[in-house]
Amino acid sequence: MNATETKSPSKKGTWDAELSKSMITAQGLTKHYGKFIAVSDISFSVPRGEVVAFLGPNGAGKSTTMKMLTGFLAPTRGRASIGGFDVFENRMDAAQVLGYLPENGPLYMEMTPKSLLWYCARLRGLSKVFTNSRIEYVVDRCSLGTVWEKPIGKLSKGFRQRVGMAQAILHDPAVLILDEPTSGLDPNQTHQVRDLIRSLAKSKTILLSTHVLSEVHAMCDRIILVNNGRVVLDGPVSELSDDITGMEKRFQELTA
Numbered sequence: 001m002n003a004t005e006t007k008s009p010s011k012k013g014t015w016d017a018e019l020s021k022s023m024i025t026a027q028g029l030t031k032h033y034g035k036f037i038a039v040s041d042i043s044f045s046v047p048r049g050e051v052v053a054f055l056g057p058n059g060a061g062k063s064t065t066m067k068m069l070t071g072f073l074a075p076t077r078g079r080a081s082i083g084g085f086d087v088f089e090n091r092m093d094a095a096q097v098l099g100y101l102p103e104n105g106p107l108y109m110e111m112t113p114k115s116l117l118w119y120c121a122r123l124r125g126l127s128k129v130f131t132n133s134r135i136e137y138v139v140d141r142c143s144l145g146t147v148w149e150k151p152i153g154k155l156s157k158g159f160r161q162r163v164g165m166a167q168a169i170l171h172d173p174a175v176l177i178l179d180e181p182t183s184g185l186d187p188n189q190t191h192q193v194r195d196l197i198r199s200l201a202k203s204k205t206i207l208l209s210t211h212v213l214s215e216v217h218a219m220c221d222r223i224i225l226v227n228n229g230r231v232v233l234d235g236p237v238s239e240l241s242d243d244i245t246g247m248e249k250r251f252q253e254l255t256a
């Protein structure tokens with residue numbers, strides 16, 4: 001989006017209208033790495049309360065899109081909003097309503113879950129009383145009790161992923177963007193994180209990326225399927241198919 005387009009009153013009006021009705025918006029998001037186009041003109045809008053699966057084969061552009069949506073990566077073109085706030089023009093407000101689980105989980109390997117969560121709470125300006133009650137909740141929901149004071153760098157992938165989930169939901173945000181939340185988890189842990197997401201889905205707007213089609217069936221209202229950096233399907237889960245086998249077949253057809 002160049003400066004002329006941004007200042008155009010009609011486009012600004014349209015964007016403002018979009019912000020007021022959408023909890024997550026991608027508008028023409030595009031990312032070039034040199035000559036390589038990782039994401040090309042991705043647009044969608046997620047209303048309050050919807051749980052959306054962001055699907056696609058490896059390298060389709062899911063993480064890149066999520067990084068742009070969350071303000072961690074500047075797009076080559078396009079706009080993004082979270083909770084009614086333009087992510088690039090109003091980053092601090094957008095960050096207040098956003099919980100983000102990045103693709104590789106928490107990166108502060110020398111910190112413990114305890115020190116990381118208290119550090120995140122301080123950065124977010126949360127009160128001590130609120131933080132205490134939220135920490136009690138996230139430690140229970142993400143089962144972090146046994147690793148609470150161990151360095152994150154020494155934890156298994158499954159525990160790191162759950163520390164990442166705890167960090168994402170700590171401030172009780174209205175919007176969650178979760179990049180492969182069940183990646184690296186064993187079947188029991190996967191079950192637990194799915195249960196957590198299902199319970200969060202009652203009160204939050206969620207965009208989650210996954211490779212696991214059964215997860216989509218179990219948790220999501222809608223699918224946005226990307227391939228080669230473009231949206232190839234956006235609709236209710238039933239549009240891909242009603243059962244997992246049909247879903248797999250359709251996924252292959254659309255991403256072949």
Ligand code: ADP
Nearest residue numbers: 033036038056057058059060061062063064065
């Ligand atoms: P997905 O999350 O769907 O697996 P990604 O968004 O991680 O896909 O990557 C999309 C494409 O962009 C891939 O081909 C990937 O190799 C490429 N890519 C991602 N990050 C970079 C980068 N920093 N520099 C160059 N290419 C990148």
